[in-house]
Amino acid sequence: MMKINRNPATPDLPVYNRNRTRAPKVPPYEKERDEACNFFSDPAHFADNKKITDKKSPSFTVYKNKGLRTELIKVFGTKCAYCESDFGAVTPSDVEHFRPKNEITSGEFELKPGYYWLAGDWTNLLLSCVDCNRAREHKVANQPQTLVLGKTSQFPLADENVRVRHHESQIDLEAPSQLLIDPCEDDPEEHLEFFPDGTVRARVRNGVASPRGEASIYVYALLRHELVIKRKAALDRLDIAVTHLEKQVAFRAQLSAVVDDPVFLAQQDELVEDALAGVASMFSPQEEYLAAKRDWVRSSEAAGKFDTLREVQIEPMDLIT
Structure with missing residues:
Protein backbone atom coordinates (compact mmCIF):
# COMPACT_ATOMS: atom_id res chain seq x y z
CA MET A 1 0.00 0.00 0.00
CA ARG A 224 -3.80 -13.86 1.09
CA HIS A 225 -1.77 -16.54 -0.63
CA GLU A 226 -2.13 -15.44 -4.25
CA LEU A 227 -1.24 -11.85 -3.37
CA VAL A 228 1.88 -12.93 -1.48
CA ILE A 229 2.96 -15.04 -4.46
CA LYS A 230 2.50 -12.12 -6.86
CA ARG A 231 4.41 -9.76 -4.59
CA LYS A 232 7.28 -12.21 -4.32
CA ALA A 233 7.38 -12.59 -8.12
CA ALA A 234 7.61 -8.81 -8.52
CA LEU A 235 10.46 -8.65 -6.00
CA ASP A 236 12.25 -11.53 -7.69
CA ARG A 237 12.09 -9.66 -11.01
CA LEU A 238 13.47 -6.56 -9.31
CA ASP A 239 16.32 -8.59 -7.83
CA ILE A 240 17.16 -10.03 -11.25
CA ALA A 241 17.06 -6.58 -12.87
CA VAL A 242 19.36 -5.05 -10.25
CA THR A 243 21.76 -8.00 -10.46
CA HIS A 244 21.86 -7.59 -14.24
CA LEU A 245 22.66 -3.90 -13.81
CA GLU A 246 25.44 -4.71 -11.35
CA LYS A 247 26.96 -7.18 -13.82
CA GLN A 248 26.82 -4.62 -16.63
CA VAL A 249 28.53 -2.05 -14.40
CA ALA A 250 31.24 -4.50 -13.32
CA PHE A 251 31.90 -5.61 -16.92
CA ARG A 252 32.13 -2.01 -18.09
CA ALA A 253 34.69 -1.28 -15.36
CA GLN A 254 36.81 -4.23 -16.47
CA LEU A 255 36.74 -3.04 -20.07
CA SER A 256 38.13 0.34 -19.12
CA ALA A 257 41.43 -1.26 -18.21
CA VAL A 258 41.91 -3.25 -21.44
CA VAL A 259 39.95 -1.53 -24.21
CA ASP A 260 40.69 1.85 -25.74
CA ASP A 261 38.06 1.80 -28.50
CA PRO A 262 35.76 4.77 -27.66
CA VAL A 263 32.96 3.54 -29.92
CA PHE A 264 32.89 0.11 -28.27
CA LEU A 265 33.04 1.63 -24.80
CA ALA A 266 30.19 3.99 -25.68
CA GLN A 267 28.12 0.98 -26.71
CA GLN A 268 28.83 -0.63 -23.35
CA ASP A 269 27.79 2.59 -21.63
CA GLU A 270 24.47 2.36 -23.44
CA LEU A 271 23.98 -1.17 -22.14
CA VAL A 272 24.53 0.09 -18.61
CA GLU A 273 22.06 2.92 -19.20
CA ASP A 274 19.48 0.49 -20.62
CA ALA A 275 19.85 -1.78 -17.60
CA LEU A 276 19.46 1.20 -15.27
CA ALA A 277 16.36 2.35 -17.15
CA GLY A 278 14.91 -1.14 -16.81
CA VAL A 279 15.30 -1.00 -13.03
CA ALA A 280 13.90 2.53 -12.83
CA SER A 281 10.85 1.55 -14.89
CA MET A 282 9.88 -0.93 -12.18
CA PHE A 283 9.22 2.04 -9.90
CA SER A 284 6.86 3.89 -12.24
CA PRO A 285 3.64 4.99 -10.47
CA GLN A 286 1.49 2.55 -12.45
CA GLU A 287 3.62 -0.44 -11.44
CA GLU A 288 2.31 -2.93 -8.89
CA TYR A 289 3.63 -3.42 -5.35
CA LEU A 290 5.73 -0.27 -5.07
CA ALA A 291 5.70 -0.37 -1.27
CA ALA A 292 7.21 -3.87 -1.29
CA LYS A 293 9.82 -2.83 -3.86
CA ARG A 294 10.79 0.19 -1.80
CA ASP A 295 11.29 -2.01 1.27
CA TRP A 296 13.40 -4.38 -0.87
CA VAL A 297 15.64 -1.44 -1.76
CA ARG A 298 15.90 -0.42 1.89
CA SER A 299 16.82 -3.92 3.05
CA SER A 300 19.32 -4.33 0.20
CA GLU A 301 20.89 -1.01 1.16
CA ALA A 302 21.24 -2.18 4.75
CA ALA A 303 22.93 -5.37 3.50
CA GLY A 304 25.47 -3.42 1.45
CA LYS A 305 24.21 -4.73 -1.87
CA PHE A 306 24.74 -1.50 -3.80
CA ASP A 307 28.47 -0.91 -3.35
CA THR A 308 29.26 -1.82 -6.98
CA LEU A 309 26.73 0.67 -8.29
CA ARG A 310 27.94 3.50 -6.08
CA GLU A 311 31.45 3.11 -7.46
CA VAL A 312 30.11 4.49 -10.76
CA GLN A 313 27.88 7.15 -9.14
CA ILE A 314 24.63 5.20 -9.49
CA GLU A 315 22.54 5.87 -6.36
CA PRO A 316 19.90 3.11 -5.93
CA MET A 317 18.25 4.96 -3.04
CA ASP A 318 17.12 7.54 -5.60
CA LEU A 319 14.57 4.93 -6.69
CA ILE A 320 12.61 5.52 -3.50
CA THR A 321 13.19 9.23 -3.04
Missing part, protein backbone atom coordinates in the same frame (compact mmCIF):
# COMPACT_ATOMS: atom_id res chain seq x y z
CA MET A 2 1.34 3.40 -1.01
CA LYS A 3 0.48 6.97 -0.06
CA ILE A 4 -1.88 8.41 -2.67
CA ASN A 5 -1.82 12.14 -3.20
CA ARG A 6 -5.45 12.97 -3.81
CA ASN A 7 -6.78 16.51 -3.93
CA PRO A 8 -9.39 16.58 -1.15
CA ALA A 9 -11.42 19.20 -3.01
CA THR A 10 -14.61 17.75 -4.47
CA PRO A 11 -14.16 17.39 -8.26
CA ASP A 12 -16.10 19.57 -10.65
CA LEU A 13 -18.71 16.99 -11.66
CA PRO A 14 -22.45 17.32 -12.38
CA VAL A 15 -23.25 14.82 -9.65
CA TYR A 16 -21.79 17.29 -7.16
CA ASN A 17 -22.63 20.66 -8.66
CA ARG A 18 -25.49 20.34 -11.17
CA ASN A 19 -28.78 21.79 -9.96
CA ARG A 20 -31.80 19.59 -10.55
CA THR A 21 -34.66 20.80 -12.74
CA ARG A 22 -37.21 19.68 -10.17
CA ALA A 23 -37.51 20.59 -6.51
CA PRO A 24 -35.46 20.37 -4.46
CA LYS A 25 -33.17 22.16 -6.89
CA VAL A 26 -29.90 20.88 -5.46
CA PRO A 27 -27.21 18.62 -6.95
CA PRO A 28 -27.79 14.85 -6.72
CA TYR A 29 -25.13 14.51 -4.03
CA GLU A 30 -26.80 17.07 -1.76
CA LYS A 31 -30.24 15.56 -2.32
CA GLU A 32 -29.04 12.06 -1.49
CA ARG A 33 -27.12 13.24 1.56
CA ASP A 34 -30.05 15.27 2.94
CA GLU A 35 -32.43 12.33 2.49
CA ALA A 36 -30.00 9.99 4.22
CA CYS A 37 -29.42 12.37 7.12
CA ASN A 38 -33.16 12.84 7.65
CA PHE A 39 -33.89 9.12 7.54
CA PHE A 40 -30.97 7.55 9.37
CA SER A 41 -30.83 10.10 12.20
CA ASP A 42 -34.54 9.71 13.01
CA PRO A 43 -34.83 7.82 16.35
CA ALA A 44 -38.10 6.33 15.11
CA HIS A 45 -36.15 4.43 12.45
CA PHE A 46 -33.28 2.90 14.43
CA ALA A 47 -32.84 1.76 18.03
CA ASP A 48 -30.15 -0.36 19.65
CA ASN A 49 -28.35 -0.64 16.31
CA LYS A 50 -31.37 -2.16 14.61
CA LYS A 51 -33.81 -0.85 12.02
CA ILE A 52 -37.25 -0.61 13.66
CA THR A 53 -39.28 0.97 10.88
CA ASP A 54 -40.95 -0.63 7.89
CA LYS A 55 -40.07 2.38 5.77
CA LYS A 56 -37.60 1.70 3.00
CA SER A 57 -34.17 3.18 3.54
CA PRO A 58 -32.98 5.78 1.02
CA SER A 59 -30.78 4.30 -1.68
CA PHE A 60 -27.21 5.38 -2.33
CA THR A 61 -26.45 5.92 -6.01
CA VAL A 62 -24.07 8.90 -6.21
CA TYR A 63 -20.98 6.76 -5.69
CA LYS A 64 -22.00 4.67 -8.73
CA ASN A 65 -21.91 7.69 -11.04
CA LYS A 66 -19.82 7.00 -14.18
CA GLY A 67 -18.20 10.42 -14.17
CA LEU A 68 -17.21 9.96 -10.54
CA ARG A 69 -15.65 6.57 -11.30
CA THR A 70 -13.66 8.21 -14.11
CA GLU A 71 -12.29 10.76 -11.63
CA LEU A 72 -11.36 7.98 -9.21
CA ILE A 73 -9.47 6.19 -11.99
CA LYS A 74 -7.51 9.39 -12.57
CA VAL A 75 -6.44 9.28 -8.93
CA PHE A 76 -5.91 5.55 -8.38
CA GLY A 77 -5.27 4.34 -11.92
CA THR A 78 -6.24 0.70 -12.28
CA LYS A 79 -4.50 -0.32 -9.06
CA CYS A 80 -6.23 -1.32 -5.84
CA ALA A 81 -5.80 1.39 -3.22
CA TYR A 82 -5.10 -1.28 -0.60
CA CYS A 83 -3.03 -4.10 -2.13
CA GLU A 84 -1.62 -2.30 -5.22
CA SER A 85 -2.70 -5.09 -7.59
CA ASP A 86 -3.55 -3.99 -11.12
CA PHE A 87 -7.10 -5.09 -11.91
CA GLY A 88 -7.45 -3.16 -15.17
CA ALA A 89 -7.22 -6.08 -17.60
CA VAL A 90 -8.81 -8.85 -15.57
CA THR A 91 -11.63 -7.75 -13.28
CA PRO A 92 -13.91 -4.82 -12.47
CA SER A 93 -13.02 -2.71 -9.48
CA ASP A 94 -15.24 -1.70 -6.57
CA VAL A 95 -15.88 1.89 -5.62
CA GLU A 96 -15.02 1.36 -1.99
CA HIS A 97 -16.27 3.33 1.01
CA PHE A 98 -13.43 3.76 3.49
CA ARG A 99 -16.02 4.36 6.18
CA PRO A 100 -18.91 1.97 5.40
CA LYS A 101 -22.22 3.54 4.49
CA ASN A 102 -24.91 1.03 5.56
CA GLU A 103 -23.55 -0.70 8.62
CA ILE A 104 -20.36 -0.99 10.64
CA THR A 105 -18.76 -4.19 11.85
CA SER A 106 -15.95 -4.24 14.36
CA GLY A 107 -14.92 -7.49 15.96
CA GLU A 108 -18.02 -9.42 16.88
CA PHE A 109 -20.55 -6.58 16.89
CA GLU A 110 -22.48 -4.77 14.20
CA LEU A 111 -23.75 -1.20 14.21
CA LYS A 112 -26.57 0.22 12.10
CA PRO A 113 -26.69 2.60 10.39
CA GLY A 114 -23.19 3.20 9.09
CA TYR A 115 -21.58 6.49 8.09
CA TYR A 116 -24.61 7.33 5.96
CA TRP A 117 -23.64 10.98 5.49
CA LEU A 118 -20.38 9.96 3.79
CA ALA A 119 -21.91 7.62 1.19
CA GLY A 120 -21.12 9.95 -1.70
CA ASP A 121 -18.38 12.03 -0.09
CA TRP A 122 -15.38 12.36 -2.40
CA THR A 123 -12.80 11.86 0.35
CA ASN A 124 -14.49 8.65 1.53
CA LEU A 125 -14.31 6.89 -1.85
CA LEU A 126 -11.47 4.76 -3.18
CA LEU A 127 -10.98 2.09 -5.85
CA SER A 128 -10.42 -1.41 -4.56
CA CYS A 129 -10.08 -4.90 -5.97
CA VAL A 130 -12.81 -7.37 -5.02
CA ASP A 131 -10.45 -9.47 -2.88
CA CYS A 132 -9.62 -6.56 -0.61
CA ASN A 133 -13.16 -5.20 -0.46
CA ARG A 134 -15.49 -8.21 -0.39
CA ALA A 135 -15.76 -11.12 2.02
CA ARG A 136 -14.15 -14.07 0.26
CA GLU A 137 -12.50 -17.31 1.33
CA HIS A 138 -8.72 -17.19 1.05
CA LYS A 139 -5.74 -19.37 1.70
CA VAL A 140 -3.50 -17.27 3.91
CA ALA A 141 0.28 -17.29 4.11
CA ASN A 142 1.55 -19.38 7.03
CA GLN A 143 -1.99 -20.47 7.97
CA PRO A 144 -3.09 -24.12 7.75
CA GLN A 145 -6.72 -23.33 6.94
CA THR A 146 -8.62 -20.96 4.71
CA LEU A 147 -10.14 -17.81 6.17
CA VAL A 148 -12.97 -15.53 5.08
CA LEU A 149 -11.36 -12.12 4.71
CA GLY A 150 -12.10 -8.77 3.09
CA LYS A 151 -13.04 -5.33 4.32
CA THR A 152 -16.80 -5.33 3.60
CA SER A 153 -18.31 -3.17 6.37
CA GLN A 154 -15.42 -3.41 8.82
CA PHE A 155 -14.16 -0.25 10.47
CA PRO A 156 -12.53 -1.02 13.81
CA LEU A 157 -11.54 1.61 16.35
CA ALA A 158 -9.22 1.23 19.32
CA ASP A 159 -11.80 3.03 21.48
CA GLU A 160 -15.48 2.58 20.66
CA ASN A 161 -16.37 5.49 22.93
CA VAL A 162 -15.17 7.96 20.31
CA ARG A 163 -17.05 6.44 17.38
CA VAL A 164 -19.05 9.08 15.51
CA ARG A 165 -22.66 8.00 14.89
CA HIS A 166 -24.33 11.21 13.74
CA HIS A 167 -23.78 13.50 10.77
CA GLU A 168 -23.58 16.60 12.94
CA SER A 169 -20.60 15.25 14.90
CA GLN A 170 -16.99 15.84 13.93
CA ILE A 171 -15.55 12.80 12.20
CA ASP A 172 -12.04 13.91 13.21
CA LEU A 173 -12.86 12.83 16.77
CA GLU A 174 -12.24 9.26 15.64
CA ALA A 175 -8.79 9.93 14.21
CA PRO A 176 -6.67 9.04 17.28
CA SER A 177 -8.49 5.70 17.57
CA GLN A 178 -8.68 4.78 13.89
CA LEU A 179 -7.21 1.35 13.18
CA LEU A 180 -7.35 1.19 9.38
CA ILE A 181 -4.85 2.87 7.09
CA ASP A 182 -6.39 5.42 4.73
CA PRO A 183 -3.88 5.58 1.85
CA CYS A 184 -5.09 9.07 0.95
CA GLU A 185 -4.52 10.44 4.46
CA ASP A 186 -1.91 8.21 6.11
CA ASP A 187 1.54 7.16 4.99
CA PRO A 188 1.20 3.35 4.78
CA GLU A 189 4.98 2.92 4.85
CA GLU A 190 4.94 4.05 8.47
CA HIS A 191 2.71 1.10 9.34
CA LEU A 192 3.58 -1.76 6.96
CA GLU A 193 6.84 -3.60 6.28
CA PHE A 194 7.30 -5.98 3.33
CA PHE A 195 9.75 -8.85 2.94
CA PRO A 196 11.42 -10.58 -0.04
CA ASP A 197 9.16 -13.63 0.33
CA GLY A 198 6.15 -11.41 -0.43
CA THR A 199 4.78 -11.31 3.10
CA VAL A 200 3.96 -8.19 5.08
CA ARG A 201 3.84 -7.38 8.78
CA ALA A 202 3.09 -4.36 10.92
CA ARG A 203 6.14 -2.11 11.03
CA VAL A 204 7.85 -2.13 14.41
CA ARG A 205 9.00 1.18 15.84
CA ASN A 206 10.55 1.50 19.30
CA GLY A 207 9.68 -2.13 19.92
CA VAL A 208 5.97 -1.69 19.18
CA ALA A 209 4.18 -3.07 16.12
CA SER A 210 1.88 -0.54 14.47
CA PRO A 211 -1.76 -1.21 15.50
CA ARG A 212 -2.91 0.31 12.21
CA GLY A 213 -0.58 -2.00 10.34
CA GLU A 214 -1.86 -5.09 12.16
CA ALA A 215 -5.51 -4.23 11.66
CA SER A 216 -5.08 -3.24 8.02
CA ILE A 217 -3.23 -6.45 7.12
CA TYR A 218 -6.14 -8.48 8.48
CA VAL A 219 -9.06 -6.36 7.25
CA TYR A 220 -7.68 -5.81 3.73
CA ALA A 221 -6.54 -9.47 3.46
CA LEU A 222 -2.98 -8.41 2.62
CA LEU A 223 -1.57 -11.86 3.43
